[in-house]
Amino acid sequence: MTFRTALRSAIFGLAAMGLAVPATADQLDDIKADGKIVTATDMHYAPFDMLNNGTYEGMTKDLFDEVAKELGVEPVYQDIPWTAELPGLEVGKFDIVIAPVTITPERLERYTFTPPIADATVSLVKAAGNDELQKPQDIAGKTVGVQQGTAQFRQLQSYGEELGGVTVKEYGTTDEAYADLAAGRLDAVAGSLPNLTYLVKNRPETFALFEPAQFGQPTFFAWVLRKEEASESLARAIEDAIATMTEDGRIRAIQEKWLGGYTELPLTATSD
Incomplete structure (x- = not known):
């Protein structure tokens, strides 16, 4: 089975179970109206995502807690197997995938990426x-x-x-x-x-x-949104939040806490 066929099958299956969330005119407006942003990640990917005695922690959580503060909403964290995350995003099961996703040219065509959150080489x-x-x-x-x-x-x-x-x-x-x-x-x-x-x-x-x-070409991790008009304002808001956090030192502090050092990252998604 090809990746494309598997993805179509997963999307059909999720939609058939009634798990899809209807498309909205503006995702950011709906998130702020609800007061929460629903995320998906795999909580078995240290140091980004971990379960410590059943409590979710890691670099991703620290970063996204701060992003959610900038957006003025509460984050909802879900532990989802990696292979189900992007299909689930496409049918609207959650607002954003915050598992570290490597930026590639193929994925940039299909999804909207936030600015990088870490080196993924x-x-x-x-x-x-x-x-x-x-x-x-x-x-x-x-x-x-x-x-x-x-x-x-x-x-x-x-x-x-x-x-x-x-x-x-x-x-x-x-x-x-x-x-x-x-x-x-x-x-x-x-x-x-x-x-x-x-x-x-x-x-x-x-x-x-x-x-x-x-080995290989340098790459970066980022978070992923649906590639649609309704998500554009949310993508801009997250980009602004990450830029603010970079300027005020929060990104550096979180990197140093979890990685033991700081790597300056691009402020826009790139596969180069």
């Missing part, structure tokens, strides 16, 4: 003490885990072909991939640099980054 992590794997080229002929349906998955596939072959194993969540790496069932895991840096920082006895860790 694909990187590699290995088991601590594995001296056989050093640089990214060393994964040739190895088995590498990655979260399914992500831009990192596609970049890993492409890179594996360049190297002459890499066995790519897909996982529903990055936590599952990390568990298999720790158990010796994988040689490496591919993901974005912020995710893997956070992993190694918190579990240095188990995991280590490749040196260098990154």
Whole structure:
């Protein structure tokens, strides 16, 4: 089944269950009238989204709490599997996907992206003490885990072909991939640099980054809205909020809290 066919099927199924929300003239006006903005994310994607004893926390939550304050509404956070988020957005199950979504040219044609919230360049992590794997080229002929349906998955596939072959194993969540790496069932895991840096920082006895860790083209994470006229004012309001937060230092403080450093980001969505 192709991605396009799967997406159509998911949208049809959600609509058939009566879960779609009718299109509105202006999404921002409706959100402010309701006093809330309904979001979707996968709460198993540290350091962006995590459940700590059942409580949602992470860099995404800290960022979006501040955006919601700028909009003057309360955020509603929902834990949704990644593969259901974009189809659910398209049929109106929520207002915005705040799971970190890698900006790609294909996605820019289909969705409206907010300004970037983090670096998403694909990187590699290995088991601590594995001296056989050093640089990214060393994964040739190895088995590498990655979260399914992500831009990192596609970049890993492409890179594996360049190297002459890499066995790519897909996982529903990055936590599952990390568990298999720790158990010796994988040689490496591919993901974005912020995710893997956070992993190694918190579990240095188990995991280590490749040196260098990154490969491929630099990319960015952002949030996603429907690409429609009704969403244009909401997109502008979120862009203004992020610009304000960048200027007053809130973006820097949140990055430093969760990532241990600050990366200046573009103020508009770009796949370059």
